[in-house]
Amino acid sequence: MTNNFDEIKDQDNIEDLNNICDECKEEDESVSQNLILTGFKICKSCRVSKTIFPI
Secondary structure (H helix, E strand, O other): OHHHHHHHHHHHHHHHOOOEOOOOOOEOOHHHHHHHHHOOOOOHHHHHHHHHOOO
């Protein structure tokens, strides 16, 4: 019974790591790296933009 729950939980985590930025909706390798470092699914260029213009 717990095996099924673990498989579903793993599938949800894999879908989160699709390398698509939440801001610009473009696919980039840096999205998964920033997700691990900061907890946000944003690409490198959107991260720089948010740092310079934090609004």
